[in-house]
Amino acid sequence: MATIYQVSDLAGVSLATVSRVMNNKAKVSEKTAAKVRAAMEQLGYRPNSMAQSLASNRSNSVGILVSELHGPFYGSMMSAIETQLRASSKHAIITAGHSNEKDELDGIEFLIGRSCDALIMHVEAVSDEYLIELSQGSTPIFLINRHIPEISDKCISLNNESGGYLATKSLIEQGHKDLAYISGPLWKEDARERLAGHKRALAESGISLEQTLMVEGDFTETGGSEAMTELLNKKLPMTAVVCANDEMACAAMGVIREQGLNIPDDISVMGFDNVTFASYLYPKLSTIDYPIYAMGQMSARLVLKTVYKKELEIEHLFEPKLIERHSVKKIIPQ
Amino acid sequence: MATIYQVSDLAGVSLATVSRVMNNKAKVSEKTAAKVRAAMEQLGYRPNSMAQSLASNRSNSVGILVSELHGPFYGSMMSAIETQLRASSKHAIITAGHSNEKDELDGIEFLIGRSCDALIMHVEAVSDEYLIELSQGSTPIFLINRHIPEISDKCISLNNESGGYLATKSLIEQGHKDLAYISGPLWKEDARERLAGHKRALAESGISLEQTLMVEGDFTETGGSEAMTELLNKKLPMTAVVCANDEMACAAMGVIREQGLNIPDDISVMGFDNVTFASYLYPKLSTIDYPIYAMGQMSARLVLKTVYKKELEIEHLFEPKLIERHSVKKIIPQ
DNA sequence: CTGTTAGCGCATTCAC
DNA sequence: GTGAATGCGCTAACAG
Numbered sequence: 001m002a003t004i005y006q007v008s009d010l011a012g013v014s015l016a017t018v019s020r021v022m023n024n025k026a027k028v029s030e031k032t033a034a035k036v037r038a039a040m041e042q043l044g045y046r047p048n049s050m051a052q053s054l055a056s057n058r059s060n061s062v063g064i065l066v067s068e069l070h071g072p073f074y075g076s077m078m079s080a081i082e083t084q085l086r087a088s089s090k091h092a093i094i095t096a097g098h099s100n101e102k103d104e105l106d107g108i109e110f111l112i113g114r115s116c117d118a119l120i121m122h123v124e125a126v127s128d129e130y131l132i133e134l135s136q137g138s139t140p141i142f143l144i145n146r147h148i149p150e151i152s153d154k155c156i157s158l159n160n161e162s163g164g165y166l167a168t169k170s171l172i173e174q175g176h177k178d179l180a181y182i183s184g185p186l187w188k189e190d191a192r193e194r195l196a197g198h199k200r201a202l203a204e205s206g207i208s209l210e211q212t213l214m215v216e217g218d219f220t221e222t223g224g225s226e227a228m229t230e231l232l233n234k235k236l237p238m239t240a241v242v243c244a245n246d247e248m249a250c251a252a253m254g255v256i257r258e259q260g261l262n263i264p265d266d267i268s269v270m271g272f273d274n275v276t277f278a279s280y281l282y283p284k285l286s287t288i289d290y291p292i293y294a295m296g297q298m299s300a301r302l303v304l305k306t307v308y309k310k311e312l313e314i315e316h317l318f319e320p321k322l323i324e325r326h327s328v329k330k331i332i333p334q
Numbered sequence: 335m336a337t338i339y340q341v342s343d344l345a346g347v348s349l350a351t352v353s354r355v356m357n358n359k360a361k362v363s364e365k366t367a368a369k370v371r372a373a374m375e376q377l378g379y380r381p382n383s384m385a386q387s388l389a390s391n392r393s394n395s396v397g398i399l400v401s402e403l404h405g406p407f408y409g410s411m412m413s414a415i416e417t418q419l420r421a422s423s424k425h426a427i428i429t430a431g432h433s434n435e436k437d438e439l440d441g442i443e444f445l446i447g448r449s450c451d452a453l454i455m456h457v458e459a460v461s462d463e464y465l466i467e468l469s470q471g472s473t474p475i476f477l478i479n480r481h482i483p484e485i486s487d488k489c490i491s492l493n494n495e496s497g498g499y500l501a502t503k504s505l506i507e508q509g510h511k512d513l514a515y516i517s518g519p520l521w522k523e524d525a526r527e528r529l530a531g532h533k534r535a536l537a538e539s540g541i542s543l544e545q546t547l548m549v550e551g552d553f554t555e556t557g558g559s560e561a562m563t564e565l566l567n568k569k570l571p572m573t574a575v576v577c578a579n580d581e582m583a584c585a586a587m588g589v590i591r592e593q594g595l596n597i598p599d600d601i602s603v604m605g606f607d608n609v610t611f612a613s614y615l616y617p618k619l620s621t622i623d624y625p626i627y628a629m630g631q632m633s634a635r636l637v638l639k640t641v642y643k644k645e646l647e648i649e650h651l652f653e654p655k656l657i658e659r660h661s662v663k664k665i666i667p668q
Numbered sequence: 669c670t671g672t673t674a675g676c677g678c679a680t681t682c683a684c
Numbered sequence: 685g686t687g688a689a690t691g692c693g694c695t696a697a698c699a700g
Contacts, residue, residue: 020679051388061448353695359696
């Protein structure tokens with residue numbers, strides 16, 4: 001790899017000048033600039049970004065921490081962020097936290113160590129206190145799908161409670177009374193919030209919790225299958241099941257069908273997230289739209305605005321909305 | 335951030351010694367090592383990886399270039415690689431090439447500029463020549479889903495032709511004669527290979543190409559919908575459609591059903607890739623298994639072996655296999 | 669076993 | 685406008 005020295009040699013200027021034309025800071029006469037550019041071209045020169053960051057203390061790259069690298073939800077999130085960032089010539093460095101504290105901490109340290117100019121994180125295991133402290137540090141951090149009042153200007157979040165409410169509410173409005181609920185893992189905040197929304201809708205309609213079924217899932221397909229199986233085994237009346245995310249809903253649909261039951265005639269299914277494949281299922285899944293792409297984009301804009309001083313409008317709280325497709329049946333009261 | 339100097343100060347040793355205990359190279363007496371560790375602890379010292387790489391010319395991180403950050407296929411691939419790498423304390427730096435030459439080149443340069451110790455790439459737009467030349471460079475590169483004879487020791491690939499053959503062959507064996515094919519974008523090598531396999535199966539069974547339908551798709555759901563619609567509009571006899579990947583198969587199922595047709599009674603559907611959601615579709619999609627997780631893992635092992643000198647067994651060519659589920663109907667000859 | 673001395677490739681004061 | 689000097693934080697010889 002050619003270095004800045006070789007370029008300055010070939011161009012017959014000092015390395016400071018080369019540096020200047022690279023970053024087009026300070027004025028350089030068009031004539032010498034041309035010489036330098038020619039030399040860079042000829043040598044196939046590429047600045048070493050490690051050296052750049054070491055010297056300048058910034059890297060034009062932002063660290064992204066997601067829980068997993070797979071799955072439609074994180075896929076959309078990563079895509080959204082990367083696309084938005086790249087449009088401003090910033091790069092994303094992505095790593096996974098696997099929803100456990102050790103890996104999340106590890107990932108955060110890694111990203112900070114790589115001198116990312118900022119971090120955008122979807123973290124679930126680290127504490128609010130830790131994040132608040134981290135936010136005082138020299139690397140700006142931004143949170144997605146998590147709201148911490150003390151640093152709410154750094155959060156992009158969804159009203160999960162409202163989403164949970166909408167889901168159950170719509171089922172009730174369509175005549176369902178015997179509802180089952182497959183929650184997310186309750187140590188996760190969003191899972192708790194969605195459940196809270198569910199309970200609010202129930203309470204509002206005078207349906208007591210006791211007369212409903214609930215199983216704790218884990219947001220994965222495997223967990224969804226197990227939960228649905230457990231629910232069915234209870235042999236209790238149930239005309240609809242609301243799932244705390246689409247992956248579980250999808251798996252639930254599978255086991256319902258394996259039991260010879262029809263969706264939505266025997267059991268209606270409601271999801272949450274509105275991931276890409278929700279509309280490709282059969283029947284098409286009714287769900288709650290989680291505007292993760294827009295939120296990912298917004299988090300990148302937040303970074304662009306805060307760290308790189310671009311003029312941008314920011315929205316911190318997003319609202320979910322109901323998407324009615326074909327997995328829910330309207331019950332005619334008899 | 336604390337630097338190595340502050341640590342050496344506090345511990346009362348030279349910075350060389352601090353460096354030694356960090357990398358536990360060379361022998362350091364347990365006593366001084368303990369002092370150093372205590373100092374590091376106390377200062378919350380974290381080595382600056384930029385400085386480390388600049389000085390050592392290696393970064394303990396490997397660059398991953400995928401076409402997209404979303405989608406089940408790349409999700410599995412990234413997860414597989416990251417998991418395997420992390421088990422050896424190496425980190426992945428991921429970026430997207432968007433299947434176009436500019437972004438792929440850009441991504442490669444970015445990753446090399448970040449002094450990745452190696453690159454694992456799923457590239458489609460750059461030329462073989464470019465890659466061969468790149469492989470002579472100082473950063474080792476490895477290719478996934480692409481076979482270039484000149485550098486086959488750096489390739490982890492799938493026998494796509496065989497996969498294409500298996501798919502069509504199985505349909506023919508089940509009595510289908512009026513086949514339609516939705517290919518991938520034919521400028522992509524894997525799309526061409528899969529199509530070649532399809533043609534071989536056809537030829538072998540004496541079915542002429544003329545009596546089959548074919549439309550070029552683009553591996554996306556949108557493209558799959560359009561292609562299937564086009565196929566249906568031709569109003570020609572068709573008992574089965576084989577799709578060059580699962581995303582398109584999924585979309586094709588959607589439009590088939592919208593036309594009031596039944597799967598597999600009216601039209602059988604065959605996919606390719608066996609992505610996670612293939613088994614969650616209804617009916618469950620029959621497809622060709624692309625062991626992308628294993629291949630991603632293997633590519634990481636290749637890096638571990640070649641670059642980091644671990645003892646590992648490597649397999650370069652993977653074979654696809656037929657997964658029979660419920661989207662294909664056996665036709666009883668009358 | 670431990671300390672000293674040079675750079676790694678670049679950005680950034682300062683002078684001129 | 686342009687060049688010379690200094691340092692970012694660390695590794696890697698080389699001595700001792």
